[in-house]
Amino acid sequence: MVKKILLVLLIILIVIQFIKPQKNIHPGPQPADISTLYPVPADVDSLLVVACKDCHTNNTRYPWYNNFQPVAWFLANHVKDGTRSFNLNEFATYPVARQYDKIEEIKKQIDKGDMPLSSYTIIHRDAKLTDAQKNTIITWSENIRKDMEAKYPKDSLIRKKKPVPPGAG
Secondary structure, eight states, rough: OOHHHHHHHHHHHHHHHTOOOOOOOOOOTTOOOOTTSSOOHHHHHHHHHHHTTTTTBOOOOGGGGSSSSHHHHHHHHHHHHHHHHGGGGGGGEEEEEEEHHHHHHHHHHHHHHSSSSSHHHOOHOOOOOHHOHHHHHHHHHHHHHHHHHHHGGGGSOOOOOOOOTTTOO
16 A cells, blocks of 8 residues: 555656746846846845845746756745745836835845845855845945935835725724
């Protein structure tokens, strides 16, 4: 009985290797990239490449183990969640208030050590940021917020809460 179960599991494992998720690979110009609105110095960009851009852009660098299921499904879902939450390549399409919030979120997530995720830094050791690297990104994000505060009226930087429909509360 155990042999039959193992055989069925092996067959399932082989079959799922042919069911591959779509990859997040869109090289080339990104017209809505954050760099089209705000300067991204080379030192900041190199940190973003190593620690952020695999999950938060339209062009993920996939590791070798992404060729195996169900790992590829997990990674595809993780990248999809990351780009949906915040996408550096789509930043210019966000309303100003969302841009402002996301820049603050970068600061908070990096400062608290919530980003990059520990599950990412276990395998990608170079993505584990030193305090100096964290400060580089935090200072960059603070400078962008200051630029936004100087450029836009204060009320345009506040996200409007969606009204709660009657009876839904």
